[in-house]
Amino acid sequence: SQTIHQWPATLVQPVGSPLSLECTVEGTSNPNLYWYRQAAGRGLQLLFYSVGIGQISSEVPQNLSASRPQDRQFILSSKKLLLSDSGFYLCAWRLRGLDYGYTFGSGTRLTVV
Amino acid sequence: QKEVEQNSGPLSVPEGAIASLNCTYSDRGSQSFFWYRQYSGKSPELIMFIYSNGDKEDGRFTAQLNKASQYVSLLIRDSQPSDSATYLCAAPRSNYQLIWGAGTKLIIKP
Numbered sequence: 512s513q514t515i516h517q518w519p520a521t522l523v524q525p526v527g528s529p530l531s532l533e534c535t536v537e538g539t540s541n542p543n544l545y546w547y548r549q550a551a552g553r554g555l556q557l558l559f560y561s562v563g564i565g566q567i568s569s570e571v572p573q574n575l576s577a578s579r580p581q582d583r584q585f586i587l588s589s590k591k592l593l594l595s596d597s598g599f600y601l602c603a604w605r606l607r608g609l610d611y612g613y614t615f616g617s618g619t620r621l622t623v624v
Numbered sequence: 625q626k627e628v629e630q631n632s633g634p635l636s637v638p639e640g641a642i643a644s645l646n647c648t649y650s651d652r653g654s655q656s657f658f659w660y661r662q663y664s665g666k667s668p669e670l671i672m673f674i675y676s677n678g679d680k681e682d683g684r685f686t687a688q689l690n691k692a693s694q695y696v697s698l699l700i701r702d703s704q705p706s707d708s709a710t711y712l713c714a715a716p717r718s719n720y721q722l723i724w725g726a727g728t729k730l731i732i733k734p
Contacts, residue, residue, distance in 0.1 A: 541633055554726040555712070562720060603668050607719055610628075610675065612658040615667040 513538035517602045517616030525600065526598040526624055530575075530589040530617050533603030544585040548575055549599040550556065561585060562607075597623045626651040628715050639734050643700040647725050650694070657696045658722065659687060660712040663675030669731035672698060690715055703732045 517531040517534045524530060536542055557570045559577035567577050574593060578586045585602055599620050603613040627650040632638045636644040649658070649714040656675045660668035674687040674696065686699040700707055 519693070549672075555724045557721065560720060568720075580669075605722075610656055612670045612673060612675070613668075613722060614670070618667045 513558075513604070513614065515602065515604055515614055517619060519619055520526075520617065521620045522622070524592050524621065526594055527591045528624055530592055530596070530621070531585070532600055532602075534585045534587075534616055535583055536585075536604045539604070539606070541582060543607060544579060545594040545602040545603040545605070546585065547603065547615075549601065550606045551598070559587070561563070567600070570601045592623045594623050595619055625725050626654075626715070626717055627712055628725040629729045630711075630713055630721050632726055633729040634731050635728055636731045636733055637703050639703060639705060641703055643703045643707065643730055643732070645698040645700075645711050645713075645728050645730065646695060647697065648695045649715050651715070652691075654715045656716060657687070657689060658714040659685075659696075659698045660691055660714065662707070662710045662712060662727065666684065700730075705732045705734055708732045 514537045543562055546559045547555045548558055549555050558567055559567055561567050561579040564579055564582055575589050598617050601618045602616040605611050605613045626627050629648050659672040661671045662668040672685055672687040674689045675691050678692050684701045686691045688697045710727040710729045712727045714722040717723040
């Protein structure tokens, strides 16, 4: 069966510090991978998605970046965090095709102070 | 611009009653829809997928799709306090992405 791991679960970082969140998927090959952010009480905002190694599509211009160094590994990074980067970050995977939903990781709650 | 819309709620339903959650969508070409449940502080989890017109039942959950009227609904029978959560509706935007509604907060009152 497929599983998705995301860490850390919580993170408190000062403004201006770097960020690295990691997500790995097991039990499937060549998944579509996604990074979402959810601000408190708000909906899901797609940040990045990837359809293959080294292929990253950005949905929102900002100080975040993403990388996919391996087929089942997806990394979200920032060189300098802003207060507005606080939120609940979710990694997800999905098979290709219209009939497949997302499976989300457990999420990382990031607080920038 | 494809859109999926939901009433943000909160929708308050007494325990044991039927909770009815609705979602409308703008793209007549949308073929499939997903319902996710998100507990406070947790990640969304997929609870229902519906592709064809009509009803699809899974335990206490029934998804209803009406393509002519462009709405999809989720019924929860015999509502329990553990059903209290935010319910998200989603439809494919492309082979790669889903487009999400903002979610409806459901509160089941004991």
